[in-house]
Amino acid sequence: MKILVIGGGGREHSLVWKFSQSPRVEKIFAAPGNAGTASLAENVAIDVEDVMALAEFAQAENIGMTVVGPEAPLVLGIVDEFKKRGLRIFGPDKFAAQLEGSKKFCKEAMIRFGVPTAEYGEFTDPEAAKAYIREKGVPIVVKADGLAAGKGVIVARTLEEALDAVDLMMVAREFGDAGDVLVVEECLVGEEASFLAFCDGKSVVPMDSSQDHKPALDNDEGPNTGGMGAYSPAPVVTAELFDEVMETVMKPMVDGMAREGTPYVGILYGGLMIDNGKFKVLEFNCRFGDPECQPILMRLKSDLVDVLDAAIDGKLDQIELEWDDRATVCVVMASEGYPGSYPKGVEIAGLDVAAKLADVVVFHAGTRLNGGKVVTSGGRVLGVTAIGDGVAQAIERAYEAVKVVGWPGAHYRTDIGKKALNR
Numbered sequence: 001m002k003i004l005v006i007g008g009g010g011r012e013h014s015l016v017w018k019f020s021q022s023p024r025v026e027k028i029f030a031a032p033g034n035a036g037t038a039s040l041a042e043n044v045a046i047d048v049e050d051v052m053a054l055a056e057f058a059q060a061e062n063i064g065m066t067v068v069g070p071e072a073p074l075v076l077g078i079v080d081e082f083k084k085r086g087l088r089i090f091g092p093d094k095f096a097a098q099l100e101g102s103k104k105f106c107k108e109a110m111i112r113f114g115v116p117t118a119e120y121g122e123f124t125d126p127e128a129a130k131a132y133i134r135e136k137g138v139p140i141v142v143k144a145d146g147l148a149a150g151k152g153v154i155v156a157r158t159l160e161e162a163l164d165a166v167d168l169m170m171v172a173r174e175f176g177d178a179g180d181v182l183v184v185e186e187c188l189v190g191e192e193a194s195f196l197a198f199c200d201g202k203s204v205v206p207m208d209s210s211q212d213h214k215p216a217l218d219n220d221e222g223p224n225t226g227g228m229g230a231y232s233p234a235p236v237v238t239a240e241l242f243d244e245v246m247e248t249v250m251k252p253m254v255d256g257m258a259r260e261g262t263p264y265v266g267i268l269y270g271g272l273m274i275d276n277g278k279f280k281v282l283e284f285n286c287r288f289g290d291p292e293c294q295p296i297l298m299r300l301k302s303d304l305v306d307v308l309d310a311a312i313d314g315k316l317d318q319i320e321l322e323w324d325d326r327a328t329v330c331v332v333m334a335s336e337g338y339p340g341s342y343p344k345g346v347e348i349a350g351l352d353v354a355a356k357l358a359d360v361v362v363f364h365a366g367t368r369l370n371g372g373k374v375v376t377s378g379g380r381v382l383g384v385t386a387i388g389d390g391v392a393q394a395i396e397r398a399y400e401a402v403k404v405v406g407w408p409g410a411h412y413r414t415d416i417g418k419k420a421l422n423r
């Protein structure tokens, strides 16, 4: 079968890497891919949001299965377009993808289906949002309803910050239409974890737990990023909590969507805030997490083609996932200045040395080929991922590999996985 992976980050490199191990796969394309996917797949220069060009490519190449990495094409309705043309694609349709594409839609669905989440208000008028903020007090969280490239959530510690957030989103329209509606939400405290599951519209097959590290700097300091590292499993998600999340979050969401005639097919990713063994859902994403995908797929033993085939056909009840019992850790190496502005085109050294290390895979994110050389081309550049007997060994192996690759100005957190060690 020919596979098309849409996207060009670390998540997509790990998807390509995983597909490349399947005996069912004859050829992989990545659109647009990166220097890492280029070694396992053929990169195709089509933008992830150019749904029509992607569909035409898939038709022309007779692609047997398309997998979408980022949320933007899903929210634009890529699944609807592919299905209209009789193409097999894994992901939620445009309606169901609103779980990520609209915070208002997501919150209202959680309330209807009885899923535990933070108290909130939704607003189309800035003065009403501000009155709510004054009434509730700080800290408080201000969220733009629509997609805002990961920047649409402001956790405000002071009243001024919260009111400014409303002006930024609704008056200055920093995120365009995405700020037409605001969700203003109770600020939750605790430890975050990512709970991902494969869904086929009826059944939910959970992946093992994982944890991201959103802040740019050690000890969760500095500005939020797309994610500076992740590991799996995440011991904060105990076996008991895992079952509770399945029963009170994942199944009710999938059952509720089905009952309302809008079944959810794809990855359902619940972002959890856990405090003292209790949790609430911060948000849902409608795709694999990046970087969570890298450590999760490194532990998944099952053939991903079989799993996604079953999901597309509504047969996930026939699938039992097999996991490597060991732990995986992914350390993200980022460009100097990320998540702010950063230089591009800097040559990366040591990739050949790292490639020879046992139990390590260096997933590329923002990289591209320039002549024969691999250079930086994005904020998050590499996801150095290692497997070990226990999280301590995985951490050690990942950081050994981090030492041998690099470029001037590269930065990374030195404490990825530490929360797991502390448990």
Ligand code: AMP
Pocket: 118, 141, 150, 152, 153, 155, 185, 186, 187, 188, 189, 192, 214, 271, 282, 283
């Ligand atoms: P989201 O874009 O909804 O994933 O939110 C991005 C990040 O903002 C989350 O991963 C949390 O770190 C933080 N966040 C979102 N909602 C809340 C909340 N209600 N309380 C505290 N932090 C939050």
Ligand code: GLY
Pocket: 212, 226, 227, 285, 288, 289, 290, 291, 292
């Ligand atoms: N790692 C967080 C996300 O993928 O949204």
